Amino acid sequence: ALRDRAVFSTSAVTRAGFPPPALPEVSFVGRSNVGKSSLLNRLVGQRGLAHVSKTPGRTRMINFFEIGGSYRLVDLPGYGYARVPEALRAGWEDLVLSYLTARDSLVLNLLLVDCRRDPLENDLRVLELLILSERPVAVVATKADKLKSGEAASRLRLLSQAFGAGGRFPVVACSSVANTKRPRTPGREGVGQIQRLIAE
Numbered sequence: 001a002l003r004d005r006a007v008f009s010t011s012a013v014t015r016a017g018f019p020p021p022a023l024p025e026v027s028f029v030g031r032s033n034v035g036k037s038s039l040l041n042r043l044v045g046q047r048g049l050a051h052v053s054k055t056p057g058r059t060r061m062i063n064f065f066e067i068g069g070s071y072r073l074v075d076l077p078g079y080g081y082a083r084v085p086e087a088l089r090a091g092w093e094d095l096v097l098s099y100l101t102a103r104d105s106l107v108l109n110l111l112l113v114d115c116r117r118d119p120l121e122n123d124l125r126v127l128e129l130l131i132l133s134e135r136p137v138a139v140v141a142t143k144a145d146k147l148k149s150g151e152a153a154s155r156l157r158l159l160s161q162a163f164g165a166g167g168r169f170p171v172v173a174c175s176s177v178a179n180t181k182r183p184r185t186p187g188r189e190g191v192g193q194i195q196r197l198i199a200e
Ligand code: GDP
Pocket: 030, 031, 032, 033, 034, 035, 036, 037, 038, 039, 051, 052, 053, 054, 056, 057, 078, 142, 143, 144, 145, 146, 174, 175, 176, 177, 178
């Protein structure tokens, strides 16, 4: 279960650094700063596990976390951050591409998009790639707590149309910070929904 002990396993900057594909893996894919680390920490209930950065574009490695010794959560480097030098960006893409398209142990991709933004070209390109890779995808609309309650349903509809691949991929509004003091905060249920998707 997700609440089992989660430990950092390894970071990879090249394919050779990937751990043996011995455990099923769930990937976290998305733009820099979209909330990958926050969601990962929230899902396992360990605040400091994945580094949460206020400076986008910092993580250039693939980080592997092992949960209860039975599967892995894999934090991929964020894309689409303009201030990263071009050369570095190219190397980055190769690494992520080779992980997403050729990793035998990858069983589910979580594509994270910011729920307040209209679909971005980058995100749609990555979605195409994920569709081509023929593995299950769930789309997570992050930072849903920043929406007004009345906005949430229409945002989710728009994002489902853009990212749901015609109803094949679930699109879940999620907040990694929502607290119980505002029980109507959009995205409050999202973490539990994603936990269930991973558990399947
Ligand atoms: P990453 O670069 O995709 O790993 O993104 P981080 O998890 O480091 O988050 C980037 C910033 O967004 C941080 O300042 C987080 O505190 C903030 N953040 C992440 N998730 C949420 C969320 O669900 N709600 C709100 N309000 N802020 C969030």
